[in-house]
Amino acid sequence: MIQLNGSDLTLKQMKSIIYGKEIIAINPESMKKVRKSRAAVERIVSNGETVYGINTGFGKFSDVRIKDEDVDNLQLHLIRSHACGVGENFPAVVSKAMVVLRLNALLKGFSGVRPCVVERLRDMVNENIFPVIPSQGSLGASGDLAPLSHLALVLVGEGEVHYRGKIRPTQEAYQKLGYESLTLKAKEGLALINGTQAMTAMGVINYIEAERLVDQSDWVSSMTLESLEGIIDAFHPAIHEARGYPEQMEVAERVRTITSDSKLITHQGEKRVQDAYSLRCIPQVHGASRQSLAYVKEKLEIEMNAATDNPLIFDDGETVVSGGNFHGQPIALAMDFLKIAVAEIANISERRVERLVNPQLNDLPGFLSPDPGLQSGAMIMQYVAASLVSENKTLAHPASVDSIPSSANQEDHVSMGTIGARHAYQIIVNAQKVVSIEMICAMQALEYRGISLASSSIQRLFAKGREVVPSITEDRIFSKDIETLSKWLSCDQFDWTIQRKTISS
Template identity: 80%
Template sequence: MIQLNGSNLTLIEMKQLIYDGEQITIDPVSMNKVKRSREAVEGIVASGKTVYGINTGFGKFSDVRIQDKDVDTLQLHLIRSHACGIGEYFPESVSKAMVVLRLNALLKGYSGVRPCIVERLCHLANENIIPVIPSQGSLGASGDLAPLSHLALVLVGEGKVHYKGSIVPTKSVYDDLSFPALSLKAKEGLALINGTQAMTAMGVINYIEAERLINQCDWIGAMTFEALEGIVDAFHPAIHEARGYPEQMEVAERIRTLTNDSKLVTHQGEKRVQDAYSLRCIPQVHGASRQSLAYIKEKLEIEMNAATDNPLILEDGQTVVSGGNFHGQPIAIAMDFLKIAVAEMANISERRVERLVNPQLNDLPAFLSPDPGLQSGAMIMQYAAASLVSENKTLAHPASVDSIPSSANQEDHVSMGTIGARHAYQIIMNAQKVVGIEMICGMQALEIRGISLASISAQKLYEEGRLVVPSIKEDRVFSEDIESLTKWLKTDQFDWTINRQLIPG
């Protein structure tokens, strides 16, 4: 069980909640903060004081005073009108992360919702009743209004949910489970949708996937390095200490460790004096992408525990202030940074694929073909990798540099952070396939060289990989191999293999 209190949720805990089925409990102290915050809102309603989002309209309508009898109806109108999400649905993992993050934000006690709202979000997460949320339609300021409105609809018994492997109307699930739909009270609709939880949830999933991928790139890059009889001198520790980046030194050490018993690696002058950059500069390039992860992790974990509502109920209700914590710029920039970091991992991976298949760049059979000419072998796998890398270059254009005014120019600068997060996810999915292609080609090249000459680590990785993709003895539909290996790379099986089996010694 993971206890949420609004303040110290980590990415490791998010992984446990989203992927491992860990259950949520609520910190009683935080629930008391929620109650006091709600009492403050009810006091405002009773006093007749005008406060944004409680008894006023929204955005450009902030100057419109809402009659006391309509303050509850206002909240339902808000989420219905703002549920303008379009396009493909977010992955279920992202939508579940949104529920968890919205719950955690409300537990800070700054939003003025009733405890029943918090309890319902907790129940949705624990029972895997996950809102169906379209992925497009957010500007990333004033919060992720459209996506979070689709989440909020589920609390009132509307919209659709993922449940037991199907997409079904929320009402039918509530009826089956005898759950009452909630009726929103003053400020609750706004509190549910005014935040950055869509971009942050997508960012959490992106980080988990990217961290796994970047770790795998070292192992698969080392396999390619052996298959191309790389010059191991380039990983001499003094070279990397001379520059001083810890991540670069870490990658160099890992490559040295993985290849230390290989009979395929060479030394400078034995076969050539220098390797191409895609081999020689693995520590510099992989290390730089690793550096970005530390920055992105820091920003995500701050935002995961942030109050991004507006207005905020502060000082036990004594102060109610409108601000701009809903603006997604910190996560927008982090997601653009992640796009570049992962795109470069795919970029250098594809260059290594080219060196594996191009007979002008190695002494292996052309395109690793079992019968060059009659059979094309891995020729078009490199085409596919190049296509994905080129697509990533387009997707890597920063979303955060764009802004379009909205709400009659009241909201005149927005972050586009959710677009950046979505594009980062697409880049990661593409990169996984490129790295999968590299592993397929690397295994085939090692086999041609003589797998017994490879390091113990490469031999074990080869053995595991061959359980997923067989040796290329004859041309076949390689699309299926790419999909199979990519799927394997996304499972814990690869992580278990490299962490438990492949570490030399």
């Protein structure tokens, strides 16, 4: 069980909750803060004070005072009117992450919601019932208003949910669970939708997927290095220590360890003096992407524990301040950085695919074909990889450099962070397929070399890979192979960890 308190949620814990179905609980001290914050809101309402988000309109309507008898209706109108997301739905795991993160933010005790609201969010996570949320429509400032409004709809019994493997009307799922719909009170609608939880939830999934992908890329590139009889000297620890980047040194060590007992690996001067950059510079390129991931992780873990709604309530209600913590710029920049980092993993992978299939660049059968000329072999797989990396280049254009005014120019600078997070996810999906193509080609090349000559680690990966994708003995529909292997790679069905030990070159 993981206890949430609004302050120290980690990506490791998020992975356990989202994928491992870890049960969550609410920290009792955090619930005390929630109650104090709620008492402050109720005091403001009863005293007739005018405070943004409690008894005023929103955005450009912030100067409109709402009658006391309409305060509850204000919240319902807010979420209904703002629930106008469009496009494909976020994956269910992203919706689950969104609920966890919204709950964690409310537990900081600055938002003014009732305990029943946070308890309902907790129950949704533990019962695996998640809102159906369209992925398009957020500007990433005033928070993720449209996506989070679809989340808030579920609390009042409207909208749709993912439940027991199906999309169902919320009321249908509530009946099965014995839930009553909530009636949102003053401040609660705004507290639920004013935040960065859509981009951050998508960012969490992106980070988890990207972290696994860079580990896999070290393994698959090591397989390619062996199948092309690459030169291990370029991975000598002294070279990487001389530059000083820890991540670069780590990648070089991983490759040395994976290939340590290979009979295919060569030394400089044996077959050639130098390898092409796509082989020789694996530590430098993969290492740089790992540096980017470290930056992204730092920003995500701050944002996962941040109060991002507006206004925020401090000092037991004595201080209620309107600010801009809902602005997604920190995550927008992090997602744009992640896009570039993962796109480069795919770029260099595609170049290694070219070296595997191009008979002018190796001594293997052309395009790894079982019968060159009559059969095309892996020829068009390289086309697909090239297409995917080119698509990634367009997706990698930074979303955060764009802005457009909204709400009658009251909200005149926005982050586009959710767009950046969505595009990062697509880049990761594309990159996974490119790495899958590289692995298919590397396995085929290893068969020509003699799999018994490969390192014991690569033989283990090869054996697992061949359970998923058979040898190319005749041309077939390779689309299925690419998709199947990509799905296998995305399911953590291999131990990608490396037993740390430095191997002298």
